[in-house]
Amino acid sequence: MAIHNNILIKIRDMRDSLTPVEKLVADYVLANVEEVPHLSVKALAQLSKTSDASVLRFCKTMGYSGYRSFIVSISASLGSMEEEERDQYTDIRPGDDLSVIIANIALNNSKSIEDTLSVIDRKEVARAVEAIRSCNRLVLFGVGASGIVCRDAEQKFTRINKICHAYTDGHSQLTAATLLGKGDVAVFVSNSGSTADILDSLEIAKKNRAVTIAITKYNKSELADKSDIVLGISTPELTFRSGAMGSRIAMLTVVDMLFAGVASAEYKNVKKHLTKTHNVLAGKYRK
Template sequence: MLERIRNQMPQLSAAERRVAQSLLDRPNDFIQAAVADIARDVGVSQPTVIRFARSVGCTGLQDLKLKLAGSLVGGIPYVHASVGPKDSTAVLAAKVFDNAISALLNCRNAVSPASLDQAIRLLAGARRLEFYGLGNSGIIAADAQHKFFRYGTPAVAYADPHIQAMAATLLGPQDVLVAISNSGRTNELLDAVDIALRGGCKVVAITSTGSPLARLASVALLADAQEDAEFFSPMLTRLLHLTLIDVLAVGVALRRGPELVALLEKTKRSLKSHRRRSES
């Protein structure tokens, strides 16, 4: 049901698309909400909510809720949305790999090349790079810092909201902040982003479509995985965010040219003495 709604988004009216986005953002809340509550939260009329339900192939709102609830049932809560308790090791491995491949392909086809190019240009020209993420996104921020510090640009990653808020006050027009969040709704991260923007810092967001973070950022790179992060571990989203970081890193390396390649070669040589030679 969720995939059907995503595919039909371009054919919906502007008001119906707002209802659809609200459903996709919080499907479990949508199931529990009354038509009046949905209409009020989205800012549309109650008949629009009903028309939306019919536009996606349902007889009415209650039919939509029933079908939506059915599509959300399955998997093992807090583990994985596709595997079942009786799946063999071979089956669960195939499902996890196939889901990851599908999510990566969908993201590749949906991500905006213009937004990627703008983000790469900002990162390549930055005086300082800072990567912010909380929880699982904090790990991705650390991975990004590990990639970019080797480029000779000062780069740090912060996963503590208090440090993020303090560090954001020191960022200026020559700096770039990369904010990473699946939901894009975490208050502390949004506050830090707002502080950085007020100081003239550019913000690149890696987040979901329609999130407050996406609307706030200077450039938004959108990664929408078909998983409910409230009930399942965000495996797919993590892979998409890590891959987008890789794309940015490669793009910046290409933009910086031969000088950066020489610097990367130098850092690579520094590791040789720490590795054992292979035995023939």
Template sequence: MRETDQNINTLVMIKSIYLSLSKAEQKVAEYVLANADETIYSSVTLLAEKAGVGETSVIRFCRKLGFKGFQEFKLSIAQDLVNPAEQVHGEIQESDSAETICQKITSYNINALNNTTSLLSVNALSKATEAFIKARKIYFFGIGSSGITAGDAKYRFMRLGFHADSATDAHIMAMNASLVTKEDVVMGISSSGSTKDLVEAIQIAKENGAHIIALTNHAKSPITLSADTVLLAAAKETPFQGGAFSSKIAQIHVLDLLSTLIAMRDHEKSFKAIEKTAKSVVGKLF
């Protein structure tokens, strides 16, 4: 059986690890993504020929996805195609009406949420839940748009009664990381998983014994190398799309799932904290 979580959509996982693959493996990935329905009927030799690589590259590709061999990989692809997760939305054109643009963006965002849900490992969510519940303090680190998400996370978990903090400045992150202990949790939030200042702060926190959780779009990226737990969001960005709302929606979705699971684990404590924090600001509203 597959060595990774069985609920993960294989086609989505291929997109997630694409940048970490060798050139030959990327050729296999490209062929499979473009011809998934043909792949399930191919032999390893035929697939290698179609992708223009050797058979060993196909086998290595399958193993990087967590499969023992090619047949197990094909079975998983076939299962994914029973209920396709992809939404057909197309590219936005200048000639599109406001209604069409709304439909396309809505479809794209729904697709990001569905793919994120299919990509998330239940085991990873459970592990993160346990780490948060046991934590003395929780830190959320992020740069740029992901820094805004870190602030949202701090607010949400503070309302649930956690001693939470967030940092978006490289120096503040590094100083916080230098002071953490094995009783703390640090979540690094990065769509690319390759933001240098964030990765360096995470490495410092890891050296000091904190439990590291990475929330990223890329299963194989610098931030995941130091992570004890990896939570994957499926939305992708090109260099021209930094801070895309679809990526933020996917990040918030993961945090919403995580915070809800945590709240349900100790609903009495969570309710009391929500009640206390709500009363603390009631005088601030008209």
């Protein structure tokens, strides 16, 4: 699986949070990827019906210092285009043969992970691991499918003796956020980054000086803007039929990264705790 920063994925994910003029540039780039590396700033501005300044502003929004570095990144992304076109996300369709469904689900999940690797900031992952290692307790907030991700993290971190709890409904989230303090870490899981209950709890957690970590779609959102550390995922939810499957897999992968990062850094103690919990569970099932 290739690990690279694919600018085309970033443009796709950021599109909905761009200004109307930036969207014009983004849409032209996505529709004419192979042509764009050969265009000047002025040519791209004319073809996208914008201005030179708008194109340069778009490049900066996408994280580039100038047009040249943006074009170099577009060219680098073109190398994987043929494979990307063959391996597109596929939504649930009526009447598909089960063998087709199995293949599509496997492809969608693997592409969710690969696309997430294209956008996630490794430095932010490292900051999150350090924050979790040094915290007094770890508290996770998520609803629906995101709540399931929180429960998975709770199970993992509890097994290595980290004081950890997941809260998956609005009332308990508000209560838990109110009791947070300095030295605690609060992880907020939301694909959209705009879930009202999550944002309410985030505000309280920040007032109580807890370190806040967001696991959310790579996009501009209130959750991403207000959190101390942002771990971006990339996965389009194709329609209501896809049932948040892609985002769940991507979020679970980020949780695994955090858990493995903490476990690796504290391996001696972690191994002891895992051995103890494994033995007690194994003993239970032998009886």
